[in-house]
Amino acid sequence: xxxxxxxxxxxxxxxxxxxxxxxxxxxxxxxxxxxxxxxxxxxxxxxxxxxxxxxxxxxxxxxxxxxxxxxxxxxxxxxxxxxxxxxxxxxxxxxxxxxxxxxxxxxxxxxxxxxxxxxxxxxxxxxxxxxxxxxxxxxxxxxxxxxxxxxxxxxxxxxxxxxxxxxxxxxxxxxxxxxxxxx
Ligand code: 5GP
Ligand code: MG
Numbered sequence: 522x523x524x525x526x527x528x529x530x531x532x533x534x535x536x537x538x539x540x541x542x543x544x545x546x547x548x549x550x551x552x553x554x555x556x557x558x559x560x561x562x563x564x565x566x567x568x569x570x571x572x573x574x575x576x577x578x579x580x581x582x583x584x585x586x587x588x589x590x591x592x593x594x595x596x597x598x599x600x601x602x603x604x605x606x607x608x609x610x611x612x613x614x615x616x617x618x619x620x621x622x623x624x625x626x627x628x629x630x631x632x633x634x635x636x637x638x639x640x641x642x643x644x645x646x647x648x649x650x651x652x653x654x655x656x657x658x659x660x661x662x663x664x665x666x667x668x669x670x671x672x673x674x675x676x677x678x679x680x681x682x683x684x685x686x687x688x689x690x691x692x693x694x695x696x697x698x699x700x701x702x703x704x
């Protein structure tokens with residue numbers, strides 16, 4: 522059998538699956554009220570795929586009929602924060618000219634990822650681009666990005682689960698957890 526590359530780590534729960542579900546329902550309510558019934562939801566991959574899937578189903582319960590697109594981005598530089606150089610690995614595939622877009626990402630930190638994605642979608646002709654993030658780590662902004670919808674204001678800790686990875690693992694956790702520092 523192939524040797525595992527998964528880093529062994531102790532993960533402490535920060536937001537449980539139930540807490541996330543409750544928060545997603547409230548967010549969907551706010552989004553449905555302010556975006557109209559047929560937004561195009563653009564999920565930034567990979568980190569936001571679980572959040573977006575839950576958000577879409579919650580939007581359904583508010584009578585919305587969203588379209589869905591995926592934008593796969595990579596940011597250069599190792600480490601936990603993006604370093605400024607962002608590249609499109611895979612672009613959206615449908616026309617968004619004149620459409621109201623809800624851009625979804627996992628975490629807003631410096632804002633470089635979202636600023637890049639927002640400008641890209643405006644360049645592709647979106648009428649309006651609203652920003653939704655699952656987590657916001659305050660005090661780290663290096664751009665003029667303001668999220669319109671925020672799941673949780675979160676402490677400056679490295680988090681995993683619910684789509685978020687640690688060395689490409691841990692995305693499958695149904696909760697958001699913090700990697701406990703090795704002792
Ligand atoms: P920024 O807003 O600085 O462009 O970057 C935010 C991105 O950094 C997120 O989309 C995510 O990919 C990554 N990131 C920031 N903090 C964390 C964290 O605590 N855990 C994980 N897994 N990724 C993070
Ligand atoms: Mg990301």
